[in-house]
Amino acid sequence: MMRKNPALIYTAVMGILIFAFSLFNAEAKPVFDSEQAFKYLLKQCDFGPRPPGSEAHEKTCKYLISELKKSSREVVTQEFIGKTTHKNLDLTNIIAHFGKDSDHKILLAAHWDTRPYADRDPDPENRDKPIIGANDGASGVAILLELARIFHKHPPDIQIIMVLFDGEDYGMITEDMFIGSRYFARNLKDEWRPDYGILIDMVGDKELDIYKEPYSYRFAPDIVEKVWSLAEKLNLDGIYHELGPPVLDDHIPLIEEGIKCIDIIDFNYPYWHSLEDTPDKCSAESLGIIGKLLVELVYSENH
Ligand SMILES: [Zn+2]
Numbered sequence: 603m604m605r606k607n608p609a610l611i612y613t614a615v616m617g618i619l620i621f622a623f624s625l626f627n628a629e630a631k632p633v634f635d636s637e638q639a640f641k642y643l644l645k646q647c648d649f650g651p652r653p654p655g656s657e658a659h660e661k662t663c664k665y666l667i668s669e670l671k672k673s674s675r676e677v678v679t680q681e682f683i684g685k686t687t688h689k690n691l692d693l694t695n696i697i698a699h700f701g702k703d704s705d706h707k708i709l710l711a712a713h714w715d716t717r718p719y720a721d722r723d724p725d726p727e728n729r730d731k732p733i734i735g736a737n738d739g740a741s742g743v744a745i746l747l748e749l750a751r752i753f754h755k756h757p758p759d760i761q762i763i764m765v766l767f768d769g770e771d772y773g774m775i776t777e778d779m780f781i782g783s784r785y786f787a788r789n790l791k792d793e794w795r796p797d798y799g800i801l802i803d804m805v806g807d808k809e810l811d812i813y814k815e816p817y818s819y820r821f822a823p824d825i826v827e828k829v830w831s832l833a834e835k836l837n838l839d840g841i842y843h844e845l846g847p848p849v850l851d852d853h854i855p856l857i858e859e860g861i862k863c864i865d866i867i868d869f870n871y872p873y874w875h876s877l878e879d880t881p882d883k884c885s886a887e888s889l890g891i892i893g894k895l896l897v898e899l900v901y902s903e904n905h
Pocket of ligand 1: 717738771875
């Protein structure tokens, strides 16, 4: 019979303890569930096109508020009349708070409305029909809904102001676009003013190509560098160091009000503003890339 070797027993016990601790730790670390995010994308698309004034717009608004209420300590809405050059619209920005009481605040935003007409559809017959907006609308919101679930489970050390903007994509000219973000920026309460903001838009494309957006780089170069260096650290596919095309988007009204805000956007999407912007052009993997990046960003910030 072999004698029991105390050193071996000690090593075995320590090994088991380290293994159990690592399991516990893995459990505690926030993990972005890209499949769940994709379900949020599908759910929004199931309502159909969601332009302001439509029944689907109203239903989606209720859905988003009830979904956020499951995880946020405070969900408020900004209901207002959005004036376009030819119409008045009933619009709603949805704002949710997460995280611990801290002076350090980050704003995360996406637009939830979809474009009322597919003016870039290859078929002229389709150009006055509303789009489903799987990528242009649902993708950014899907990531934020999944983040909301994570923030509820693992409250960040900093404050997160999450905003779903309405009226981003109503018209052909800038006056008829970014209506929700303009309203939010011009009616900003002190408690909402973040240290910086991240806007995500068109981030679900299966073939993800994200370049640094030039307005973001001009007005918030440090935030662009911070986010892009995290992407590099995580070795994420589809995020490139070069500058891409300048994009007017919901970050501009925030920048105009003195908030550093960047836009993470894939503007290389052939189905943009066409009836072909449907879920099959998007993927859970792409949502997962941006989700993982934002999880890393939020949990690496200290209060
Ligand atoms: Zn659009």
